Amino acid sequence: MLECKKDLFLIDEHVHYLNNSYMSPNLKSVEMAGVIAVRSMSKPYLIDPSSFFKPLEDLKKSFAQVINLKNHERIAIAPSASYGLANVASNLNINGKKNIVIPEGQFPSNYYSWDRVAKEHNLEIRIVSPQESIENRGQLWNEAIIDAIDKDTLLLACGHVHWADGTKFDLRAFRKACDEHDALLIVDGSQSIGALPFDIEEIKPDALVCVGYKWLFGPYGIGFSYYSERFDQGKPIEENWANRKNSEDFKNLVNYQSEYKPYANRYMAGESSNFINVPMMQTALQQINAWEVQNIQDYSENLISSYLDAFRSIGCRIEDAEFRCNHLLGIKLPGHIDIDAIGKSLKANHVYVSIRGNAIRVATSTYNSKTDMDKLWSVLYENHMV
Known part of the structure; x- marks a missing residue:
């Protein structure tokens, strides 16, 4: 089973990047390959x-x-x-x-x-x-x-x-x-x-x-x-x-x-x-x-699984397991949660996701950890209580 690979990326420690579906961060190795390639063009x-x-x-x-x-x-x-x-x-x-x-x-x-x-x-x-x-x-x-x-x-x-x-x-x-x-x-x-x-x-x-x-x-x-x-x-x-x-x-x-x-x-x-x-x-x-793709999918499943019932407990809707993936999770918010307030709160807490209508798109990968999901949950819970 894969362990968190955040050390292979250059993501700042205070950042909770849950938006790989928008654009992935560079692996350090990919960045270095690019640097070497750019230099090669000089000759x-x-x-x-x-x-x-x-x-x-x-x-x-x-x-x-x-x-x-x-x-x-x-x-x-x-x-x-x-x-x-x-x-x-x-x-x-x-x-x-x-x-x-x-x-x-x-x-x-x-x-x-x-x-x-x-x-x-x-x-x-x-x-x-x-x-x-x-x-x-x-x-x-x-x-x-x-x-x-x-x-x-x-x-x-x-x-x-x-x-x-x-x-x-x-x-x-x-x-x-x-x-x-x-x-x-x-x-x-x-x-x-x-x-x-x-x-x-x-x-x-x-x-x-x-x-x-x-x-x-x-x-x-x-x-x-x-x-x-x-x-x-x-x-x-x-x-x-x-x-x-x-x-x-x-x-x-x-x-x-x-x-x-x-x-x-x-x-x-x-x-x-x-x-x-x-x-x-x-x-x-x-x-x-x-890494192997199945292991990447399993990593995301292990990361999100313990939070699904918590999201549902505050009225969020999540697709049934058979008809959703684990790396790209749609969380449809209940009507009483202000999506604009959620967006501002997420940004203030350095949590990066995509908002689509009244839903949050959470996209996890191998660089994410429980810390990232904890921060997302805390923002959703706090706005639920308002």
Whole structure:
């Protein structure tokens, strides 16, 4: 079992950072990798052609290990989740389909691409809302999403967990429903990959996108996209030299090549070889793989478990265990607690969380401890008593 890893980070002692879903702090090792990388750019004559390709191969192999993917060449490096989704949106075969299904409150980057597709092809966007006022919210929301998929559904786009409150979606059940109706399953793993186990060989999404700066502990501006065989012959949203066959042969780059590299390599963003972000991201992934994702999830579960009944005792609502994750906990506050007062009190006590509507999003990781949760609880309890 993992122990607290706060000593591997540069978080100030008085700070209670419970907001990894917003942005992860740098590991000291990741920061150092960045420093070394920045210095290396001062001597570009030491950067040889292999430096454009070999580190990327290693990086994709490390990410493949995180998601249990056998063929790392099905991964493309992207600057953002929206970039990866844009490649999906540009390579869809509408084939008479009439609707797109998404959960309500989807993160904007996983909505706008489908909004454009819907407008361009006159499709309906089916937004499936949770039933907030009844029990078994997570279960019923999952069932409603499955019920919304029919023979006219082009795709279902969702996260593994809902970014705003941590509700967990049953991706295996979604995959089965999509298969029954020949619909695509497009997953945004930005708020789960690296903290919640994800087995791509079991879930089999048609595409998976993920940013690097949250649960993967990487820098801002680098992420990953997985594409299944459905996209093997697609057209990338940009053309760059490195995605073409034999691009490693610098002396022959002037001999233009019409053929792309195989699998997802055609979708690699320009300048993916970023000599600063890549070594930082690789260092972060090596640490995650050393810890193992299941252990990270278990650490968060052990951290929050003894506080759940306390939160409920003051009227807070928390999703049932089966339909929530442990690293991203949505705490919906009762009506008598002033959310603005809570926000001010949290800030005054150096407790960092995200507030979404009348809910607090608590995102824990390996650097958090009972001290952080104690401080959060004390602020909530004090405001409850007012």
